Amino acid sequence: MRKIKDRHTLGVVAGIIGTIPKILIDEISLRKNISKRSYRHTAAGVWVNSQKEAMSWKGSFLGTIMDTGLSVMGAIVKLNYLSKYGRDNIILKGALFGTSFGAIITAILSGLSYNKVKPKDAASNLSYVFANCIYGITTALALAKLGDDSLFDSKPLNDYLKPTKSTTDEALTGKPQNSPVPKEVYLH
DSSP, X not given: OOOBOOHHHHHHHHHHHHHHHHHHHHHHHHHTTXXXXXXXXXXXXXXXXXXXXXXXXXXXXXXHHHHHHHHHHHHHHHHHHHHHHOSTTHXXXXXXXXXXXXXXXXXXXXXXXTOSOOOOSHHHHHHHHHXXXXXXXXXXXXXHHHBOGGGGOOOOXXXXXXXXXXXXXXXXXXXXXXXXXXXXXXXX
């Protein structure tokens, strides 16, 4: 399988992939009356004037687009995190990131005074936490599986240090080869 080498393209693809199970969990939670408000209605409530409009099909569509956009941004942030800290323990890193990112987004959306649809019950918020946890895991797995290995190669932290041992040519000639390091460093 051909891997994605562009960071933003990978973030978009992984963000959309991660959004799918989040939407499914949110929909199941809403239909089983676990949650009183869907994530998409909460997101739409920021952009429309009334709760009725947020709950309409247009509001649902708007909320889904906004939620997907935030999920894509989250995937790009997650890719940068994985690039820096590695892909080991991917499930744990994904769950932690998804839960944290989702909590921040939910707090921001719910905290806005002009949001017409705010989930205030524990069950709705717990449903969001679970959905965001699954989003984080799915997104992290998609990033790790679809991304080219070169995206995860971190730069060495010590590439600015000068060499402490001389090369064979330097040892034979006694002069550093094209190096700004003083000759004394090589002759230990």
